Every structure is written in C-alpha cells, then in structure tokens.
Amino acid sequence: MRAFITSLLVLLLSMSLCSTVLAGEVWRITSLDWPPYSDSKVLTQGKSIQKLKKLLEKESIELVVEFYPWARARDIALQTEYIGYFPAWPEEVEEGFIASSPVDWSEIAVMTYAGSGLEWTDMDALFQVKVGLVKNYEYPEIVASLARKWSKNVDATPDEMALLRKLADERIKVAITSPSVMLYLARQLDIDNIRVLKRICRNPLVMAFKDTPENMKRLRLLDRMIQNTPRED
Structure with missing residues (x-):
C-alpha cells in the first residue's frame, strides 16, 4: 500500500512539473489555408486552430500559426x-x-456536380472515370490504394480551389476531398452545382509534433488535455 501511494505521488508530481515547465510557452507551428478548419483570412484562423488554441489557453500556452502551401x-x-x-490527417x-490524439475531426467524401448522372456503387467502379484528387494530400488507404491501382484515371490538382473549379466546370465528374472544405469554397465563389455523392470516412485531425524530447512533453500535455475535454460529435 505504501509503495502504491509513493508511486502515485511521484506520478502526480511529474505531471505537475510538466505542466509548470510548459505553462507560459509559445508554440510556433505551420499550417495551410484549408477553410473552415484552418484559414489565414479570418480572425479565428479556422475552427480547428481555434479549438487547439482554446485547449492550450488552459495552460497559458500561446499558439502562433504561420500559413504556407501544404508541402x-x-x-x-x-x-x-x-x-x-x-491540422493533419494521420x-x-x-x-x-509524432501524431497527437485527434484535436478535431474531418470527413472525406466523393463529390460530383449537379446533373452529372453519376450514381454510387462502390469505390472500384468510381475509378473507372477521371477522379480528381489534391496532389499534396496523403489520402487514407481506402482512397490511396485505388489511386495507385487506377493511376491513369487520377487527375491530380495542386489545391482545393483548382479541384473545385474543375468539378464546377464539369471537366471532371468526381472529386474526393473534404466536403466541408469543398462546399465552403463553393459558397465563397457563389458556385451552387457541387454535391456530395457519398461520404467515405471520418478522419481525425492531429497535431504533428517534431520528434524531440521537449516535444514529447508537449505531446503528453496536449493528449492529456484532449482526453479531459468532452468530445463534440
């Protein structure tokens, strides 16, 4: 019993020291313009970045974000x-x-345009037509494996905006990406012919920490804060 209490006190002390050391820090990270999740053009810098900032504020940690093209x-x-x-997909x-626990969540969906005549059957059948993907994204294996198998039918675009314009102009029938991002950009440009054909999966958005001893402490702290925060479904 005495050994258990001693171990518990050591654990609590180490957690307290970790929190004390990190409190008041400035965390400088990079991000991409991927609204509504991350966005250099709005005050909150996007819903996912705002969520991360609010978590870190509990430990008086300031988050500084710099935006660049994704690669x-x-x-x-x-x-x-x-x-x-x-934010990053795993x-x-x-x-x-090293990936943190999920800070936020996104979806990946098959998108098409109104009147395309395309009907959902399965992923393999989908890749029999030209499928638009974002070149610099690392898609989940359910998409990536088929993109490799049917590489001749993949139209790789440099970013979401280019993908949206190709789909809206009916130069491709299908795009696979985040429906929230695609529909957000469509609203900004008054494009009203974009539709969700099939939602494929829900994918976590994680913080990618550079693998250093100092960042392992930061990772543990962030994971603990995430675990202690009620999940939003």
Whole structure:
C-alpha cells in the first residue's frame, strides 16, 4: 500500500512539473489555408486552430500559426523555431514527426456536380472515370490504394480551389476531398452545382509534433488535455 501511494505521488508530481515547465510557452507551428478548419483570412484562423488554441489557453500556452502551401508547411516545420504542423490527417504525419490524439475531426467524401448522372456503387467502379484528387494530400488507404491501382484515371490538382473549379466546370465528374472544405469554397465563389455523392470516412485531425524530447512533453500535455475535454460529435 505504501509503495502504491509513493508511486502515485511521484506520478502526480511529474505531471505537475510538466505542466509548470510548459505553462507560459509559445508554440510556433505551420499550417495551410484549408477553410473552415484552418484559414489565414479570418480572425479565428479556422475552427480547428481555434479549438487547439482554446485547449492550450488552459495552460497559458500561446499558439502562433504561420500559413504556407501544404508541402512547404511540412518542410518548414522541420526548422528549429517550429514545434510542428497542424491540422493533419494521420497519413500526413511524416517521418520525424509524432501524431497527437485527434484535436478535431474531418470527413472525406466523393463529390460530383449537379446533373452529372453519376450514381454510387462502390469505390472500384468510381475509378473507372477521371477522379480528381489534391496532389499534396496523403489520402487514407481506402482512397490511396485505388489511386495507385487506377493511376491513369487520377487527375491530380495542386489545391482545393483548382479541384473545385474543375468539378464546377464539369471537366471532371468526381472529386474526393473534404466536403466541408469543398462546399465552403463553393459558397465563397457563389458556385451552387457541387454535391456530395457519398461520404467515405471520418478522419481525425492531429497535431504533428517534431520528434524531440521537449516535444514529447508537449505531446503528453496536449493528449492529456484532449482526453479531459468532452468530445463534440
């Protein structure tokens, strides 16, 4: 019993010390413009970044976010002054980084345009036509494996905006991406012919911490705060 109490006190002390050391820090990260989740053009910087900021405020930690194109954001995050990048799908957490618990959630869906005549059967059948994907995204395996199998039928676009314009102009019949992002951008441009054909999966949005001893402390702290926060469904 005495050994148990001693172990418990050591654990509580280490948690307290970790919190004390990290409190008041500034966490500098990179991100991408991916509204509504992350957005350099709005005061909140996007719903997912706002959610991360509110978590860190509980420990008086300031979050500083710099926005870049997605591939560049992940490269820049390797530099000394940054602790990582956010938001990322787990598949986008590259070597040299460690994923946090889910901070937020996104969806991935098959999108088409009104009047395309396309009907859902299954993923394999879908790739018999040209499928638009975002070139720099690391899609979940359910999509990535078929994109490799049917690579001749993949139309890789540089970003979401290019993907939206191709779909809205009926240059492709299908796009696979986040429906929230696609529909958000469509509203901004007064494009009203974009439809969700099939929601494929719900994918977590994680913080990718650069793999260092200091960041392991930050990772544990963030994970603990996430676990202690009621989940929003």
